[in-house]
Amino acid sequence: xxxxxxxxxxxxxxxxxxxxxxxxxxxxxxxxxxxxxxxxxxxxxxxxxxxxxxxxxxxxxxxxxxxxxxxxxxxxxxxxxxxxxxxxxxxxxxxxxxxxxxxxxxxxxxxxxxxxxxxxxxxxxxxxxxxx
Amino acid sequence: xxxxxxxxxxxxxxxxxxxxxxxxxxxxxxxxxxxxxxxxxxxxxxxxxxxxxxxxxxxxxxxxxxxxxxxxxxxxxxxxxxxxxxxxxxxxxxxxxxxxxxxxxxxxxxxxxxxxxxxxxxxxxxxxxxxx
DNA sequence: CAAGTAGTTTAGAACGATTTTAAAGTAAAA
DNA sequence: TTTTACTTTAAAATCGTTCTAAACTACTTG
Numbered sequence: 001x002x003x004x005x006x007x008x009x010x011x012x013x014x015x016x017x018x019x020x021x022x023x024x025x026x027x028x029x030x031x032x033x034x035x036x037x038x039x040x041x042x043x044x045x046x047x048x049x050x051x052x053x054x055x056x057x058x059x060x061x062x063x064x065x066x067x068x069x070x071x072x073x074x075x076x077x078x079x080x081x082x083x084x085x086x087x088x089x090x091x092x093x094x095x096x097x098x099x100x101x102x103x104x105x106x107x108x109x110x111x112x113x114x115x116x117x118x119x120x121x122x123x124x125x126x127x128x129x130x131x132x
Numbered sequence: 133x134x135x136x137x138x139x140x141x142x143x144x145x146x147x148x149x150x151x152x153x154x155x156x157x158x159x160x161x162x163x164x165x166x167x168x169x170x171x172x173x174x175x176x177x178x179x180x181x182x183x184x185x186x187x188x189x190x191x192x193x194x195x196x197x198x199x200x201x202x203x204x205x206x207x208x209x210x211x212x213x214x215x216x217x218x219x220x221x222x223x224x225x226x227x228x229x230x231x232x233x234x235x236x237x238x239x240x241x242x243x244x245x246x247x248x249x250x251x252x253x254x255x256x257x258x259x260x261x262x263x264x
Numbered sequence: 265c266a267a268g269t270a271g272t273t274t275a276g277a278a279c280g281a282t283t284t285t286a287a288a289g290t291a292a293a294a
Numbered sequence: 295t296t297t298t299a300c301t302t303t304a305a306a307a308t309c310g311t312t313c314t315a316a317a318c319t320a321c322t323t324g
Contacts, residue, residue: 013320015272035310050274055311071203071222071257073210075282076310089246090203098246106241110258111232114221117260124256125203126242128249145291147301167281182303187282207311208281 010064020047021057025067030082032070032097038079070097071123087124100126142196152179153189157199162214164202164229170211202229203255219256232258 003022007014014022024041033041035054042049058079061067070078070088074095087100105124113119135154139146146154156173165173167186174181190211193199202210202220206227219232237256245251 013271015320017273052275052312053273056273069205071205073201073203077205087243089243089249091249092252100243104241104243105239107237107256108240109236109238111219111221111236113258113260114230116263117221117223118263120224120259120261122256122258124239124254126245126254127252128245129252131248131250145300147290149302184283184304185302188302
């Protein structure tokens with residue numbers, strides 16, 4: 001399925017700008033990036049785009065499930081092209097994130113979900129620190 | 133141990149402002165809060181403090197391990213007075229966090245920590261959604 | 265295809281959280 | 295004490311992100 005179809009499938013019009021971003025992000029490679037990172041990639045690809053459009057597009061892509069946003073206490077939003085349930089190592093010093101595939105983690109005991117709620121995804125974060 | 137000693141123990145001068153904040157935060161009750169929440173509590177307690185001092189103090193307290201900062205993709209930093217390893221439920225709609233004690237979760241299989249790094253804490257986040 | 269309409273892009277302004285500045289104040293050391 | 299290093303402050307600055315409103319474009323319907 002090409003990117004135009006992918007966009008239509010989730011109900012997004014395949015505009016020029018969304019296609020440029022889809023061509024960069026939806027290539028099957030897993031990566032973590034910020035809006036600014038993406039803008040640099042857009043520029044490097046010989047295109048250009050308003051930062052407002054980039055934020056707009058990232059929000060739509062995220063809400064439509066084409067990308068994910070990572071839970072992170074950094075001041076800049078971090079997005080992830082890996083939309084499968086998975087986990088992360090985080091080097092708090094540098095902010096570097098490394099993917100952990102879902103089958104590398106095994107949760108044996110999970111707490112009872114609070115009354116009236118449903119489980120909507122489990123994320124494990126393993127903070128790591130450079131050895132000295 | 134009183135709060136003055138607690139501050140000295142981690143190498144912080146027990147100034148008037150830090151004592152006011154310590155008296156609010158270090159009472160043994162677990163809570164999640166923002167800088168603004170704390171400012172409101174300070175005001176309610178009949179004191180007042182520059183917002184710069186509040187941010188300053190929260191950063192020092194966090195760096196000294198008196199409080200933790202929660203990994204969260206919200207635009208406002210969230211702090212936690214529970215400094216023991218523990219986990220959270222997160223209602224993504226409202227941003228509400230609920231503590232999960234460490235012994236309520238059992239990780240059976242953990243991935244190998246990357247070469248040259250040490251495990252520096254594991255956090256499990258269970259995203260939950262209101263049932264409809 | 266033409267015309268309409270609903271959604272999209274844009275530059276620039278605005279916003280909100282946080283940090284910086286630099287000057288005045290305070291705690292601890294000598 | 296007096297000195298020195300650290301802390302607080304209000305206000306300005308900064309940074310990431312969102313809003314605004316006007317121009318533009320994709321899709322729909324006739």
